[in-house]
Amino acid sequence: QVQLQESGPGLxxxxxxxxxxxxxxxxxxxxxxxxxxxxxxxxxxLEWIGSMYHGGSTYYNPSLKSRVTMSVxxxxxxxxxxxxxxxxxxxxxxxxxxxYNSIWKYFDYWGQGTLVTVSS
Amino acid sequence: xxxLTQSPxxxxxxxxxxxxxxxxxxxxxSGGYLAWYQQKPGQAPRLLLYGASSRATGIPDRxxxxxxxxxxxxxxxxxxxxDFAVYYCxxxxxxxxxxxxxxxxxx
Numbered sequence: 001q002v003q004l005q006e007s008g009p010g011l012x013x014x015x016x017x018x019x020x021x022x023x024x025x026x027x028x029x030x031x032x033x034x035x036x037x038x039x040x041x042x043x044x045x046l047e048w049i050g051s052m053y054h055g056g057s058t059y060y061n062p063s064l065k066s067r068v069t070m071s072v073x074x075x076x077x078x079x080x081x082x083x084x085x086x087x088x089x090x091x092x093x094x095x096x097x098x099x100y101n102s103i104w105k106y107f108d109y110w111g112q113g114t115l116v117t118v119s120s
Numbered sequence: 121x122x123x124l125t126q127s128p129x130x131x132x133x134x135x136x137x138x139x140x141x142x143x144x145x146x147x148x149x150s151g152g153y154l155a156w157y158q159q160k161p162g163q164a165p166r167l168l169l170y171g172a173s174s175r176a177t178g179i180p181d182r183x184x185x186x187x188x189x190x191x192x193x194x195x196x197x198x199x200x201x202x203d204f205a206v207y208y209c210x211x212x213x214x215x216x217x218x219x220x221x222x223x224x225x226x227x
Contacts, residue, residue: 045221046157046165046208046210046221048215048216048217048218051216059215059216061215061216062215095164095165100170103152104153104171105152105153105170105216106167106210107155107157107167108167108170108176110164110166112163112164113164
C-alpha cells in the first residue's frame, strides 16, 4: 500500500521560506510516477503547486513558479518543496501526492496533509 | 490556463436520490485529462474517476462520469450517507487546475 506523509514546520514567518518533505512508503520513488504538491487554504479549494519526476523533470503552477523549488532524494524515498518569500496568502494545508502523468493525469495517492501557517 | 467551473455550488439531496454534478471548462479539455475527487472534512481528497469516466480502484459503481470537450459530469446514481462531501474536478493542459468544488449536503 502506497503511503505518503508530509512533514515540516507548522509556522513560518512572512518573507521566509516554507520547507516541507514528503516521505513515501510502499513504493520506490525511482520506480516511476511523478510526485507533486497541492495546497488548500482554510475553507477554500485545491491549488496545484507543482509536480516532478525523480529524474528531474518538473512542472510548476505558473502563478507560483518564481517562488517554488522541488527536489527528490531517492536514497531516502522522499521529495521536498520549498516556497520562498511567503505571505499570509500561503497559509494552507499542504498535501503531497503521487501523480499519474501519462495517457491520464491524476493524483491517486495523497498524504494526510499538513497545515502551514504564515504569521509573525 | 483552463478554468474549471463547477455547478451547483451546493447540492442538497436525500439518501437514495440521484446526484448530478457539473464541471465546465473554459477551453476544450482532453477527456483523458479530466479527473474527479471526493473530499470529506479533515481528510485528503480521494480519487474517484479519471479519464472522465474510469473509476479508480475501490470506487463503487454508483459513481459514474461522462462528458467531453468543455462539459463533464459526475453522477452518483443512488446516494449513500457516506457520499455527502465536497467534489472537485481537475484537468491538466499546460497546467493543472481544479474546479472550485461542489458541496453535496444532506437535505
